[in-house]
Amino acid sequence: MTAPHHGQAVTPPPGLAAWLLTHARDDALHGRPVPAWLTAYIRTLLNPAPTFPSEHVFDQPETLEISTADMATRTGYTVQHIRRLCRTGHLTARRAGRDWLIQVKENHAEDHTEGAA
Secondary structure, eight states, X not given: OOEEETTEEEOOOTTHHHHHHHXXXXXXXXXXXXXXXXXXXXXXXXSOOOSSOTTOOOOOOSEEEEEHHHXXXXXXXXXXXXXXXXXXXXXXXXXXXXXXXXXXXXXXGGGGTTTTO
């Protein structure tokens, strides 16, 4: 985030927001007024605007992750069989707690299980 300063953009030093927040909180706790512009500036420092242009169109990811239940529904196999394929490495998947998240290409879930049964 940059702040205007006499027509120039000035980048605040790291840690400035935390320092200002600490002192503003201290002032508020002791009954001293905290100017609204200061709280707005601290919010701006803590939540900077995105650095990419707003008109940028994001591409769809080539792959997405689906659960074992979704994969079972898409392929017609049982959830237990899909989990077995994940455990043995026949499907590209990662553990997410107790479940598996399986990487598939959009609308191509069947391609990942051919020959795996």
